[in-house]
Amino acid sequence: MGIVEARGLTRVYDGLVAVDHIDLDVEEGEIFGFLGPNGAGKTTTIKMLTTLLRPTEGEARICGYDVIRQPSQVRRVIGVVFQDPALDDRLTGWENLDFHARLYGLGKREREERIEEVLRLVDLSEWADELVENYSGGMRRRLEIARGLIHWPKVLFLDEPTLGLDVQTRRAIWEYILALNKREGVTVFLTTHYMEEADYLSHRVAIIDHGRILAVDEPRNLKDMIGGDVVIVGCSDPRPLAEELRRQSWVKGVEAHGGELSIYVDHGEKKIPEIIMVAERLGVSVDSVLLRKPTLEDVYLRFTGRRIREEAADAVEKMRNRAMRRWRR
Amino acid sequence: MNSAEIQAIYVMWLRHVKRFVRARSRLIANVIQPFFFLAFLGMGLRPINFPGLPSGLVYLDFLTPGMIAMSVIFSSMFAGLSVIWDRQFGFLKETLIAPVSRISIVIGKTLGGSTVALIQGIVILIAGMLLGARISIPGTIPAFIFMLLIAFFAVGLGLSIAVTLKDPDVFSLIMNLLMMPLIFLSTAFFPLESVSDWLRTIMYLNPLTYLVDGLRGFLIGSSSIPLVVDLSVALGLCASTTVLGAYMFSRSEA
Ligand SMILES: Nc1ncnc2c1ncn2[C@@H]1O[C@H](COP(=O)(O)OP(=O)(O)OP(=O)(O)O)[C@@H](O)[C@H]1O
Ligand SMILES: [Mg+2]
Numbered sequence: 001m002g003i004v005e006a007r008g009l010t011r012v013y014d015g016l017v018a019v020d021h022i023d024l025d026v027e028e029g030e031i032f033g034f035l036g037p038n039g040a041g042k043t044t045t046i047k048m049l050t051t052l053l054r055p056t057e058g059e060a061r062i063c064g065y066d067v068i069r070q071p072s073q074v075r076r077v078i079g080v081v082f083q084d085p086a087l088d089d090r091l092t093g094w095e096n097l098d099f100h101a102r103l104y105g106l107g108k109r110e111r112e113e114r115i116e117e118v119l120r121l122v123d124l125s126e127w128a129d130e131l132v133e134n135y136s137g138g139m140r141r142r143l144e145i146a147r148g149l150i151h152w153p154k155v156l157f158l159d160e161p162t163l164g165l166d167v168q169t170r171r172a173i174w175e176y177i178l179a180l181n182k183r184e185g186v187t188v189f190l191t192t193h194y195m196e197e198a199d200y201l202s203h204r205v206a207i208i209d210h211g212r213i214l215a216v217d218e219p220r221n222l223k224d225m226i227g228g229d230v231v232i233v234g235c236s237d238p239r240p241l242a243e244e245l246r247r248q249s250w251v252k253g254v255e256a257h258g259g260e261l262s263i264y265v266d267h268g269e270k271k272i273p274e275i276i277m278v279a280e281r282l283g284v285s286v287d288s289v290l291l292r293k294p295t296l297e298d299v300y301l302r303f304t305g306r307r308i309r310e311e312a313a314d315a316v317e318k319m320r321n322r323a324m325r326r327w328r329r
Numbered sequence: 330m331n332s333a334e335i336q337a338i339y340v341m342w343l344r345h346v347k348r349f350v351r352a353r354s355r356l357i358a359n360v361i362q363p364f365f366f367l368a369f370l371g372m373g374l375r376p377i378n379f380p381g382l383p384s385g386l387v388y389l390d391f392l393t394p395g396m397i398a399m400s401v402i403f404s405s406m407f408a409g410l411s412v413i414w415d416r417q418f419g420f421l422k423e424t425l426i427a428p429v430s431r432i433s434i435v436i437g438k439t440l441g442g443s444t445v446a447l448i449q450g451i452v453i454l455i456a457g458m459l460l461g462a463r464i465s466i467p468g469t470i471p472a473f474i475f476m477l478l479i480a481f482f483a484v485g486l487g488l489s490i491a492v493t494l495k496d497p498d499v500f501s502l503i504m505n506l507l508m509m510p511l512i513f514l515s516t517a518f519f520p521l522e523s524v525s526d527w528l529r530t531i532m533y534l535n536p537l538t539y540l541v542d543g544l545r546g547f548l549i550g551s552s553s554i555p556l557v558v559d560l561s562v563a564l565g566l567c568a569s570t571t572v573l574g575a576y577m578f579s580r581s582e583a
Binding site: 050051052072073075076080082084085086087088089090091095099100102103104105 | 332333336337339340343344347348351352418419420421422423424425426427428429
């Protein structure tokens with residue numbers, strides 16, 4: 001039984017099927033990536049799993065508690081970092097955490113110790129007494145992650161945790177996520193539309209598009225599904241080598257372009273020595289070897305027939321930022 | 330009710346009050362308008378004798394309770410606005426997802442909004458006294474309680490309106506288009522006895538009339554309507570909007 005479990009989970013917004021009969025089984029302790037483009041239904045799924053939205057159909061359980069019938073038990077065992085910021089700008093970082101700790105019923109001593117601890121985890125101890133309105137985007141994100149952890153949740157939901165952050169800050173957040181998964185042992189359910197993010201962080205990835213889950217597996221298995229890796233070999237005499245390689249059972253295909261061979265194999269890194277051995281046997285000297293791994297982008301392309309819409313994502317981000325600025329006081 | 334719920338009420342209250350204390354410009358803006366009315370209308374119209382003004386009292390004495398009621402009502406209703414802001418800034422989700430009952434959250438918000446409103450009402454009271462309004466000192470104690478009733482009513486009303494809205498501008502519009510006329514037609518500015526019959530009928534239908542009149546009864550010892558009636562209406566209004574606000578809020582989605 002998974003720590004997060006969904007069966008036929010569905011949400012319809014007046015006629016629009018945002019989430020379409022999805023099944024999920026997230027195992028305790030893993031980082032589960034939920035990868036999909038804008039409008040795929042990631043946030044809607046998180047909102048249903050975190051009791052903020054009623055499913056139209058289907059059911060879901062967190063730690064065995066039913067999200068529809070036992071919402072308060074579910075709320076007690078989850079931490080959530082929403083896609084849009086959910087901090088109080090007029091309070092300090094510490095006060096935001098203290099507010100949360102009290103809402104979750106922590107005692108005074110417990111509260112102080114735990115707030116110190118989570119602030120240290122995201123390197124914000126020195127900023128604790130600063131008003132959140134003076135925080136940068138990355139600091140806000142970190143503070144929200146820290147807040148999500150305060151009450152020792154079993155599952156931490158992160159909805160696009162690095163959306164709108166620069167590359168460096170994004171990397172830093174990744175390290176925090178890995179650290180908290182390891183140190184706190186908390187299961188992480190993370191949505192993203194960044195390929196590298198899903199790839200780097202997740203033990204397993206589910207690819208979602210138009211509300212449907214297209215594939216669930218470890219990133220490397222997903223990539224292997226593509227038909228393995230490409231080993232590009234530069235050599236003095238490609239023709240006999242190509243012919244010999246085509247006869248090997250573990251080679252899926254060979255293409256020659258000038259002095260280079262593109263060799264399609266599974267688990268490329270293990271096949272490089274064999275390729276070299278074949279070349280040596282034929283007396284062909286190898287000048288260079290390049291291993292190209294397929295990316296999740298290739299996997300996504302394979303399943304959906306299109307590239308993930310990063311440009312569209314950026315447009316949405318800009319709109320959101322503009323809307324936020326408009327409401328700022 | 331267990332300690333977790335009580336702590337939730339406390340923390341909702343604490344946040345409201347903290348935000349208020351930090352937003353000094355808001356405090357000044359909220360207090361300045363009734364203060365100007367008191368200073369300019371109250372002082373300017375001092376020599377005029379309104380029909381219906383109890384003997385021995387001047388216009389400033391009459392106006393001060395009205396302005397207190399007005400500032401309490403407005404500042405309480407802004408507790409509703411804070412829900413819209415919270416929704417706009419996403420903070421509402423943080424409270425909706427907490428493992429405490431929505432009722433506790435509403436109670437905390439109501440107490441927070443009322444505390445702030447009471448403080449503003451007291452500021453206006455002191456301002457009125459400094460300008461020379463004659464206030465019954467023993468009357469201030471029941472008046473504070475009455476101010477709290479007014480605050481509960483207005484917070485509940487504000488919350489009920491706010492949870493149905495997404496746009497803070499619409500809320501401000503409602504405040505100006507609905508609440509301002511109601512305040513003007515509530516005896517806050519002129520006595521029931523000084524107006525024509527049809528206007529008086531409208532004022533009798535306006536629930537705010539009873540709130541303003543009751544407060545005046547306690548503060549200056551003279552009301553146009555029996556205090557028992559004012560008090561009963563206030564209690565009824567307060568109970569109904571509080572329940573309505575709690576109900577509306579408990580059903581809201583982030
Ligand atoms: N409250 C709503 N009412 C109507 N339609 C909605 C609502 N919320 C989301 N949708 C629609 O449901 C679909 C899924 O939206 P959702 O926000 O779950 O996507 P997402 O994967 O989180 O995308 P994003 O990357 O933009 O956050 C979209 O087509 C969206 O327009
Ligand atoms: Mg989303």
